[in-house]
Amino acid sequence: MVIGGVEPIDGVKPGGTFDVPVTVENKGNGAAGKVWVSYGVTRGLDFAEVPSNCRVQHVRSYDEMPERWIAACAFDQAVEPGVVYTPEKPIRVKVLDRALNEELLVRVGDVDPGVDENGFPPVAGTAPAVKLVEGQAGGGATARVVNVPVTAVNTADYQVTGAALKGSVGDTVTMKATFTNAGPAWVQPRPGDRSVSVVITPPAGTSVVKRGQFCRAEGKRYVCGMRSLNEGSGETYTFELKIDKRVAGAKGSVALSTEPRPFDPDKANDKADITLDVTGGGSTGGSTGSSSNGSTGSTGGSTGSSTNGSTGGATNGSGGSAGGSSSTGGAGTTTGGDLAETGSSALAITGVAAAAVVTGAGALLIVRRRRAQSPS
Template sequence: MAVLLAAALTTAGTAGLAQAADEAPIPVAITGTERLGLSLNGEPEEERYPQIELQLNAPGEVGEDEQPTPVHQGPYTVTIDATELKGFAKLKLPCAVQAGGLTAVCEENDLYPGGQFNPDYDIRVDLLAGAKAGDTGKIKVTGAGEGLAFTGHEVDVLVGGPEIRMKKLPAPPKGFSAGDTYAAPLAFRNVGSMSADGVLLRFSASRGMSFPETYSNCSYAEEDKDNLIRYRKVVECAFEGEFEPGKAYGTETPVKVATEKFAAYDIFGYWFSALGAKQATARVEGGTKGTGPELKLKEVPVGDAAGYGKYAGEIDLPANSKYDLDLTGSRVSGKQGETVKVPVTFANNGPAWIGSLRAGGEPFGFYVEIPKGAKVAKAPENCQEADSPAQYLCWADTPFLENTERAYAFELRIDKVIEGAKGKISLPKWEGGNPNEADPANDDGWIVLNGTGDEATPGDTGGTGTGGGDNGGSGSSGEGDNGGTDTGGSTGGAASGTDGGSEGPDDGGLASTGSVALLTSVAAAVALAAGGAFYVTARRRRTS
């Protein structure tokens, strides 16, 4: 029996190994930077950062609040081979650098779905003395590991190629406001050592903008429809021809950018790339073509070199839009020992939306004072105790669309009945006020417990009436809502029905501007002063 049992276990083990060997290897994609141009024009760099970023991607994805589980456990290696750059470049490589300094071998363990939790690699490339225009080579990246099938990746490196600088966009005309159309003169200068054989133009606009004209050599698309922070209407145009070094070129006619009535600090940006005529045309042919005339380029005077930059092609429009923030409390009655529901609403009555695009969708806060004689039995999930149990700090996520409101449902326990007890609901204040607030008079709201109806509630636009016989305004009680929930409607762009988003703005984003930046920075300071937690998700850099 013992012999038979041993034989059976041996057979089962062999079968298990055979089954594991028959499993298909897990595909692993190496993605990231595909092309790198190294300049010979002597322009100083703003920052010596890695120009090449690489990432490992495995099948599947990890949910936002999900604990990642490896799709593979075990050792593997990633090799970065830059020997083709010998003689004209030196590299700063990650991991273990081999003799000669142009090859690195990275030893890793475990792979996760997607790319967020997998290794990434930064590479810095600098020219050696004696490098000349036209020097070229490839950086080859490969991987190896049992049970894994890596897709190789190559980075094409070129010395002294075409280098594109965008012309800075002019300020809008005086009095420009939401609903007006901005005429964008798009132009670039080739500051490189070689001509560009064709270029690609890409321009984009956030939710509050649109393009009233289309062009036959351009394709049209929408990106990130489910994320209003990153949502863009995108146009790509292909241009053939030779664009010589030292010369500047611009569109024959400005590109019209229309703004919606709700627009406020929306972002228009453009970018020329020396992608090459073949690749540029292929990109445009693969999209939805415009129906209008062809957009053409012409040579233009170079002008002042300071008028061009790597990241100059962006503008925020318009800067003078108004929105009406409105905090509303409620009037509630109850007996001693009773717990009552107290709805609070925070509305943006428009006409402008609050996109907070430059701030990356940072939330902003407001204070809720608890009336005397009561304590919080249950607070909305978006609210937390601030300086004391009698004061709460609530957060409103952005974007905050026009003509929408958020409901916050508090539950208060009445420990002592105090007739006409009041608690103020207010936004943080800062010197000079908010220049984009259309009606500061309704920025405050009030909670009134066991009121008589004669209590002064300056700034409140009404308030809901609930509870035992207290006469107040009318409205939704917010029952069953334990957070800030949007109600109401909005008008405008294709993605206007979707609120929220957490990703950052387009690449090349500038510092936060305008009252939204003021609002969010003040709220952040309030949070720190109150000891509140500010949750920030750090995301690894990505390349496209």
């Protein structure tokens, strides 16, 4: 059994609908007594109406699969070899407000495809049942499974916010920067798309005692990923910064990396400041950047170096989503100018990995203290 007639769909608009014409052909030598045709759509789409000989299941996002709906239709009739069939009425799909980069997957077989154990219980359709009717020969049926893109005319607004910090020299202050997809569309990166990152540059005169989750060090900057690109989702990156010295006019930033985002025309909220108001003067630590307070695990001095330096990189995947999306990107990372470009989607770290980085840094400090206390 093979299926055809399914072509990429472009230019649909939220609130609209489109039909999915398919052809079914039996390439075998004998007749099939029953045929199943399944339609799967990602979370920006849904089925406008479902015939009663079909069942619909809502499946959560898991592994690398996005949230989706699956309609499995049973045609209890003989399908003769060499004959092209088509449903007498094509299934209709509606375009939701959050649609942007969607997928339509259609498959055919002569056995029940079953249900996805990660989904909700399926429900039967309520529209009149349909059957297969003979169509024109040469329908182009070639495969058991066809997966095509569906592109909607829509936008998604990526936004970042900075922070206003205040403290005295020697203080450790909390900095919270955020990323939000304000919608209305969710974003599912397509194969070959480079994943977007958030680049955080702390103000001069500070050192990072603790970095935010899903962030890795790249020189003096931190490149951070996000767990979800669903509409309305976001990420908060919480850093602990030690104020090592007063630097006149010191200012950091939070910015989106520079990958193309044609769906996001508003660039005004792609960058925000991290301001620092230092009370008092002077600096902590010596010129070599030795620690002024070993218990903090941070380094001071004019170098303002961080215990979470480039040796403790973190990785993040976009994938998943509460209904999250899985992202794919190219290899390698480059930085330049005020922003960092990263083609890698590997930005996520697990809690265990993060704990390992912190534990390692603590162990290094203990060793150094013991050596310092040993008799010469």
